[in-house]
Amino acid sequence: MSLRKSWVTSANHADCPFPLNNLPYGVFSVAGGPRRLGVAIGDQILDVAAVSDRLPVDSGALTDPRGWNAVMALGQEAWATLRSALTALLSETAEPRPDVLVKQTDATLHMPFAVTEFTDFYASKSHAINVGTMFRGAENALPPNWLHIPIGYNGRTSSVVVSGTDIRRPWGQLKGPDGDAPRWGPSERFDIELELGAIVGQPSQGPIPLDQADANIFGFVLLNDWSARDIQAWEYQPLGPFQSKTTATSISPWIVTAAALAPFRCNTPPRDKELLPHLRDTGPMLFDIDLEVMLNGTPISKTNYNTMYYSAAQQLAHHTTSGCPMRVGDLLGTGTISGPERGQCGSLLELSWGGDQPIELPNGGTRRFIEDGDTLTLRGASHGDGYQIGFGDCSGTLLPALDDPFGR
Amino acid sequence: MSLRKSWVTSANHADCPFPLNNLPYGVFSVAGGPRRLGVAIGDQILDVAAVSDRLPVDSGALTDPRGWNAVMALGQEAWATLRSALTALLSETAEPRPDVLVKQTDATLHMPFAVTEFTDFYASKSHAINVGTMFRGAENALPPNWLHIPIGYNGRTSSVVVSGTDIRRPWGQLKGPDGDAPRWGPSERFDIELELGAIVGQPSQGPIPLDQADANIFGFVLLNDWSARDIQAWEYQPLGPFQSKTTATSISPWIVTAAALAPFRCNTPPRDKELLPHLRDTGPMLFDIDLEVMLNGTPISKTNYNTMYYSAAQQLAHHTTSGCPMRVGDLLGTGTISGPERGQCGSLLELSWGGDQPIELPNGGTRRFIEDGDTLTLRGASHGDGYQIGFGDCSGTLLPALDDPFGR
Numbered sequence: 001m002s003l004r005k006s007w008v009t010s011a012n013h014a015d016c017p018f019p020l021n022n023l024p025y026g027v028f029s030v031a032g033g034p035r036r037l038g039v040a041i042g043d044q045i046l047d048v049a050a051v052s053d054r055l056p057v058d059s060g061a062l063t064d065p066r067g068w069n070a071v072m073a074l075g076q077e078a079w080a081t082l083r084s085a086l087t088a089l090l091s092e093t094a095e096p097r098p099d100v101l102v103k104q105t106d107a108t109l110h111m112p113f114a115v116t117e118f119t120d121f122y123a124s125k126s127h128a129i130n131v132g133t134m135f136r137g138a139e140n141a142l143p144p145n146w147l148h149i150p151i152g153y154n155g156r157t158s159s160v161v162v163s164g165t166d167i168r169r170p171w172g173q174l175k176g177p178d179g180d181a182p183r184w185g186p187s188e189r190f191d192i193e194l195e196l197g198a199i200v201g202q203p204s205q206g207p208i209p210l211d212q213a214d215a216n217i218f219g220f221v222l223l224n225d226w227s228a229r230d231i232q233a234w235e236y237q238p239l240g241p242f243q244s245k246t247t248a249t250s251i252s253p254w255i256v257t258a259a260a261l262a263p264f265r266c267n268t269p270p271r272d273k274e275l276l277p278h279l280r281d282t283g284p285m286l287f288d289i290d291l292e293v294m295l296n297g298t299p300i301s302k303t304n305y306n307t308m309y310y311s312a313a314q315q316l317a318h319h320t321t322s323g324c325p326m327r328v329g330d331l332l333g334t335g336t337i338s339g340p341e342r343g344q345c346g347s348l349l350e351l352s353w354g355g356d357q358p359i360e361l362p363n364g365g366t367r368r369f370i371e372d373g374d375t376l377t378l379r380g381a382s383h384g385d386g387y388q389i390g391f392g393d394c395s396g397t398l399l400p401a402l403d404d405p406f407g408r
Numbered sequence: 409m410s411l412r413k414s415w416v417t418s419a420n421h422a423d424c425p426f427p428l429n430n431l432p433y434g435v436f437s438v439a440g441g442p443r444r445l446g447v448a449i450g451d452q453i454l455d456v457a458a459v460s461d462r463l464p465v466d467s468g469a470l471t472d473p474r475g476w477n478a479v480m481a482l483g484q485e486a487w488a489t490l491r492s493a494l495t496a497l498l499s500e501t502a503e504p505r506p507d508v509l510v511k512q513t514d515a516t517l518h519m520p521f522a523v524t525e526f527t528d529f530y531a532s533k534s535h536a537i538n539v540g541t542m543f544r545g546a547e548n549a550l551p552p553n554w555l556h557i558p559i560g561y562n563g564r565t566s567s568v569v570v571s572g573t574d575i576r577r578p579w580g581q582l583k584g585p586d587g588d589a590p591r592w593g594p595s596e597r598f599d600i601e602l603e604l605g606a607i608v609g610q611p612s613q614g615p616i617p618l619d620q621a622d623a624n625i626f627g628f629v630l631l632n633d634w635s636a637r638d639i640q641a642w643e644y645q646p647l648g649p650f651q652s653k654t655t656a657t658s659i660s661p662w663i664v665t666a667a668a669l670a671p672f673r674c675n676t677p678p679r680d681k682e683l684l685p686h687l688r689d690t691g692p693m694l695f696d697i698d699l700e701v702m703l704n705g706t707p708i709s710k711t712n713y714n715t716m717y718y719s720a721a722q723q724l725a726h727h728t729t730s731g732c733p734m735r736v737g738d739l740l741g742t743g744t745i746s747g748p749e750r751g752q753c754g755s756l757l758e759l760s761w762g763g764d765q766p767i768e769l770p771n772g773g774t775r776r777f778i779e780d781g782d783t784l785t786l787r788g789a790s791h792g793d794g795y796q797i798g799f800g801d802c803s804g805t806l807l808p809a810l811d812d813p814f815g816r
Contacts, residue, residue: 116566117565117566132646143646145583145645148590149642149643151643151646151647151650152647152650153561153647153650154562154563154650155562156525156562156732158524158734159732159733168614168731170730170731171729171730173556175552175553175556181556181681182553182684184685206576206813209814234557235553235557235559236648237551239530239559239644240561240647241647242560242561243727243729243732244730246731246732247730247732248731276581276590276591318651321579321580321581321651321813322578322579322636322651322655323576323654324564324566324567324651325566325567327566405615405729
């Protein structure tokens with residue numbers, strides 16, 4: 001596919017993240033006004049409520065105060081007709097309507113949908129091998145179940161925030177490998193995880209086949225699962241990560257739809273072990289999405305979502321196997337996305353190899369883990385012929401720990 | 409404290425679970441009508457909306473379609489004044505109002521509140537030692553962190569159901585210790601976990617002290633965390649339980665308030681290791697609650713909540729340490745409640761010692777794990793002077809697995 005041109009001329013540049021081919025969904029406000037649904041186009045936002053008479057969707061869904069949940073609930077057919085209508089409205093052949101646009105620089109972006117529940121997976125083989133090697137040695141790096149099921153855990157919905165939200169370094173219970181007893185202090189190994197988040201757009205009740213799981217995914221956001229590695233190391237046996245992951249999880253403000261990413265579908269890598277039939281790939285359900293981590297504006301990692309061992313559809317299908325009900329607005333983190341090379345790793349834990357090999361920053365300085373005041377930014381885009389499907393930044397700045405965490 | 413008498417005479421018997429001293433909160437409907445908030449008194453339900461003009465609470469909160477969430481959101485002072493007003497209305501010295509009562513036998517009970525998020529802990533030392541011994545041997549039974557923090561994991565809110573809901577035996581990925589590869593089949597080791605669920609009634613943002621955590625707990629329900637042990641054994645390394653726990657979690661239909669349980673407060677057992685200051689007990693925050701598990705009407709286990717190592721307040725305080733926001737309607741499972749004797753264990757896994765020592769049922773027959781058609785019921789009550797504070801049954805019947813789990 002090549003660039004589709006819009007009467008919003010800023011959308012027609014090859015380096016614009018939001019061309020007509022993209023049309024991602026967000027929530028914005030202007031000057032402290034009410035939150036409204038919007039669609040990014042070029043350097044503008046289409047105010048959806050202002051054109052609701054031109055859209056084939058009940059206007060109630062377009063004014064859902066939670067964001068895009070009510071539109072998702074309408075189902076796949078409505079998603080497609082809405083996308084067609086928006087494409088027609090913004091196409092270069094349509095009558096320009098600058099009166100329904102808001103400049104992105106004038107807008108504040110909010111959570112694009114209400115997160116119903118948050119699940120985080122662990123589906124990058126390179127990441128699993130890296131972390132497993134550091135924690136359990138190279139011979140036991142990959143747990144025996146890893147090649148058979150997408151390993152995941154339930155995260156904490158209340159801690160999901162939109163890009164731009166400052167993150168406060170947490171306190172926690174810490175115990176070094178040599179200490180006799182744990183102590184209470186600010187996390188010293190605070191980290192990021194570069195991920196995508198898949199958004200479940202249709203409910204299910206009981207196990208669903210892989211194709212249905214794929215069809216139920218409405219879209220994707222970038223996701224940074226901030227992680228306190230020292231809290232995690234002490235708490236995670238035997239029931240998994242808990243408080244180490246609940247300080248915050250940041251997502252990018254625009255939902256890039258599965259429809260917009262369709263030209264970039266690709267297959268999962270070759271299977272090391274054949275999957276059981278209900279998880280076996282039936283088509284290309286990964287996506288070719290270039291990803292980047294920036295630390296204070298400097299790139300420190302570059303990788304691609306196409307390196308993942310399990311697709312989001314496989315994760316969702318597995319999630320339903322036990323009869324677990326899935327609902328509109330469920331957010332599934334892919335897990336940290338790491339390629340096989342050190343510079344392709346999606347966490348500082350891996351980039352600095354457990355803190356033993358600090359990374360060097362081009363302006364001088366090194367990093368083992370995040371330092372107070374650091375701004376971490378995730379970027380992502382699929383690259384087509386003369387256009388790209390961008391996600392918008394997923395960014396957060398780490399504030400220092402409070403002197404007294406109970407003293408607020 | 410002794411029995412407080414009500415003009416609802418069925419509430420005045422020593423063996424009634426719902427005397428005036430209790431006043432638990434639920435949601436009921438009659439003959440398919442709308443859901444309404446109700447208070448159990450004797451064998452009746454007080455229709456709260458019908459007496460809203462006599463209650464010191466905004467009537468909007470008393471008609472929250474989600475249940476008691478809006479009342480919880482009003483805060484501790486409102487909880488106390490509402491309880492006083494209800495006590496006065498139903499006291500034997502008040503004018504009888506049989507017109508605002510509905511017989512419990514005429515009512516259907518629903519979820520008493522909307523569960524915002526569900527966290528499950530692992531706070532019974534006997535349970536942790538039993539399970540740890542089976543899985544890792546007696547010498548490594550208790551993980552090193554266990555005596556320092558309440559270990560927990562995030563569960564799946566969408567799978568929480570009210571007592572009386574049938575439970576479908578799940579399919580899952582299973583691998584026996586001797587198998588080369590996993591297979592896909594119905595769980596063969598389906599189990600229960602006898603727990604209490606603490607309901608967070610006030611939000612918090614950031615770490616809170618133990619006393620505030622205790623004050624923020626609105627009440628308790630019985631909780632059965634149905635668990636597929638064979639799915640769990642294969643999936644849980646390294647990120648904890650996931651699909652093994654998401655088939656269903658049943659709760660009892662009445663919220664027994666912390667206020668009603670106040671006369672039964674007791675201390676946690678002696679500490680094996682001194683806790684860090686923010687988790688150190690500041691008062692009696694456990695409760696003396698007798699608990700029982702029935703299998704098809706036969707008692708198979710009797711224990712007490714006062715055996716737990718960590719209180720719900722300690723669990724909630726720990727939950728907030730990382731800055732994790734807590735919200736009204738968060739449900740915190742205590743973890744399986746097991747006493748030190750075999751007959752005091754809260755799971756079949758422990759009662760049958762991993763299935764190796766089937767329990768014998770008085771009517772003949774044995775059980776290792778739950779069989780199709782079995783009804784499991786949890787009961788609980790605190791016993792005062794001539795009265796009790798009962799919870800109402802938490803019950804569920806296991807339906808056989810579907811022949812084709814995708815064939816619905």
